[in-house]
Amino acid sequence: MMDDLAPFDTHRVDNQPPPFEPRDLWADDVAMREAVARAGGEAFAVRLAGYGALAGDELYRLGFDANRDRPRLRTHDCTGQRIDTVEFHPAYHRLLAVAKTHGVAGLSWHEPVPGAHVARAALSYLHHQAEAGTSCPLTMTHAAVPVLQREPGLHDWAMKAAAPHYDPRDVPIADKAGITLGMGMTEKQGGSDVRTNATTATPADDGTYALVGHKWFFSAPMCDGFLVLAQAPRGLTCFLMPRRLDDGRKNAFRLMRLKDKLGDWANASSEVEFTGARAWRVGDEGRGVATIIEMVMLTRLDCMLGSAAGMRMALAQAVHHARHRVAFGRPLVEHALMRNVLGDLALESEAATAFAVRVAGAVDAARRDLDEAAFARVATAVGKYWICKRAPAFVNEAQECLGGAGYVEESILPRLYRQAPLNSIWEGSGNIQCLDVLRALSREAGAREAIAAELASAAGRDTVYDTFVDRLHGDLSSATEVGARLIVERVALALQAAVLLRAGSPAAALFVRSRLGGAHGLAFGTLPDDADTGVLLARALPA
Template identity: 50%
Template sequence: MTSVSFATHEVLNQSPPFVDVDLFALDRPLADAVAVNGGVLAKQELMEFGQHWGSAAMAERGRLANENTPKLRTFDSKGNRRDEVEFHPAYHELMARSAHAGLHNSTWTADGRPSGAPSEVVRAAKFYMAAQVETGHLCPITMTRASVAALAAQPDLLAKTMPVIGSRAYDPTFAPWPTKRGMTLGMGMTEKQGGTDVRSNMTRATRDGDAYRITGHKWFMSAPMCDAFLVLAQADEGLSCFFMPRFLPDGTVNAIEFQRLKEKLGNRSNASSEVEFLGAWATRVGEEGKGIRTIIQMVQLTRQDCAIASAGLMRSGLAHALFHARHRSVFQKHLADQPLMQAVLSDMALHVEASIALVMRLCRSFDRAPLDQGEAAYMRLLTPAIKYWVCKSAPGFLYEAMECLGGNGYVEEGILARHYRESPVNAIWEGSGNVMCLDVLRALSREPEAAASILADLARGTAGLPHAAEAAAFISTAFRQSDSERTARLAVEKLALLAAAAALNEVSPSQAELFAPTRLAGSHASMYGAVDLGRDDTARLLDRALPA
């Protein structure tokens, strides 16, 4: 009798795993952008970070953290209310590695002042690489970093918390923050009835001696496992910002009751929640009635991180697509040698080059803003424009990267399906696309002279590049129209593209010469690869993106 074997056949013509790589050394556009924007001396530090985060072990932790999602433990075994969030050990390892690298505090001094150049650029390079491996855990990391900017409005509170925030230890224990080796902070702004319109918030704050009692809800409370939260609530003088710890000063659990964890499209390793405050204890941050002005200092930094993370996701998508194409043979040729695939991949590489050049230029403005009014104005005007363009680019880009892998890109065993699900959130969080455009318009109305100066600088930075002068003229005219809101999306996108061309021209003029005509023209192709970059330029782009 003949036996039948069901042994799996030998697997051929598949790309090996893209792991155990140096995420910094393999990324020439990143290294060049870091160097041009002041971080050249951090090369060794960034290579060590890139080697660790590019390891197979870190890739596996990213997978496990997303497949084993957080769970809300509302009560303990005796029926006591606890509201703890439980995570897989892989998540805690990711958090510990990010904290050890200072992603949550390296841009601040021990007393909570900006560290100065090039701390923003160097940290952004690390954040960009970490996002390529696992993005969800970066939510509490970025909010902890950004919270220091808001806490600066309350110097006594900042002085108390900064020694714990400033530690590079990660301490996930459920305990009062003053007793811990390190702490994380979250944020609660939006409510059911208002969303982005936080002035419609109904949560109330009533005085309780030197503190307050908060009663109400938050429809989205980011990172509920954090040790404290910055929360907006209505006080006697209007909407105000509050510091709300998980534990009361006497060590008992604060009256913060999580209703459920959100079921989200992506961002699955990270917990987001709905919450009720039942007279939760809190202290004020900044003046009463100045809550938006206080917390917007935090939001400016979280928006910056949204752009960095989206650029990182696109970089990862490009790297995986190009790596696959170099190993996969179709019709007797490697995919990477097929002219159509080369056109797609090189166009994608150009987009990533411009994105990382632009993001690093923005981070340079954050580094220099405390001492340079021009850089501070660049930061205020361009942050929402850059977040708009980079974050809204990511989903379509990652779809294209998935298609480069065919069915292998669409299945959950690979990282691209996770990246694709992750990508929309950065365009939604911290202000959707329309909100970003409105913020650009507000910045223009408040600082018209500074905005004009920035636009002039961008025109000088792109002088001689094809279509740059026409783009600058269009932007100037569009923003002066009486109904500028109607065309704000087009004008803000053009502004971001012009800024990207200027940033790329600093980093790699030859790449800027390719970017400008394919992006700044009156109309340009909407699909990657629907441009003619030329054979030599295509080869150069692909080699810079991922050395063969």
């Protein structure tokens, strides 16, 4: 009643959803918990539960601070000395410290037991929902470890990259218990075509190389070291370039400017020039691409996980809002068309999560199982293409569920939307992924057989699925470059369906019917009238 208002109050604020946080991102996520158990990560469930609670509370809140106060470049100090330092909000360092301590960047390596890769993938997925920008140095640090482990002289770097310690000080790694690693691959003239890189690497008498040149994208420039590609005497080669030399001096590079990016605001990306920077060779001269291929597979897996995580957070926000917001006399979630939209988003999110964790399981088993290694190799590119491609439209649909509230910065949705295109661009755009799939299927031993075996593992469970897969096998035999996107899309849908069918997921039949059987339009919210959205929404987020 108006009598409850102060004399000059104009209205009472009601019909607003309660704050989203704190939430337990692990307990909330039925699809992720089931996927981790299927992939062999069940032994880490307690640890994942702990991180899920952190991610949905402290880390979620820190993410807003880290993105609001963006990194700043300081090229010189007050005396005119060149320092090339990037300053971050304290929230950024706290996010990295919590993540590194809990194994987001190193669990796979410092506890190398079966299931560790799956658990590390789940940790990354949980962290990414709270704050995606810090996932960039965490991913690169994790992915660089196996590359560095193959070089005896770089054992200390590999060990400290994997270690559950974070130290933001700009000092030599000898003074640190844990380090982070960045990357510098892309140059102005080449982009994805790294073989056109012009940066030169000249051997020195002490076994190091002197780098001269530039990088157009130099990721996370405050890391302790960077994997870079440069032209050595025998061709394109991979190098580890430290930020600080052993004697404490800053290495010979200059940060020219920070990138003014669409998203990923908490993290810094830069342009850099090398002016004789010292670096150690990683792998043989002329084998730069081959050296980093294992690293690229791991970073592409994290692109899949990151996109699935962004979709998951967007879905949770939309369902939370719709359950509490009343429109036309009923909660939004009780309106049939809104339930169709939310159910469709839940279906897409579960398929993305299940497939990404399935690939993480294959990566985990790759050193013990050649068939799983072959599957991981090709499925990573398939999933990197498709899941990352779906994320921007997905997040926009979730924004629409909130209306104008999803378009303002007090909500996390604008940040998720800005972030959504990144993973489809980073580590090779969509065309690169599709061409990579075609190459793998036609040239790499076991790749086609691994895909066929995965699809066959779900045969006989759904006639629509069986018909789709039979037709797909025929199309694969005649795949061409011009049709690469369509064929990879269909492989991705079939693989997602296979995972859901084998798992006995309540989402499986509707996913097959809508995505493979044609009972779906081009937009989200176009499921058939008889779709059981109730079971999907119950799995999507506990009431």
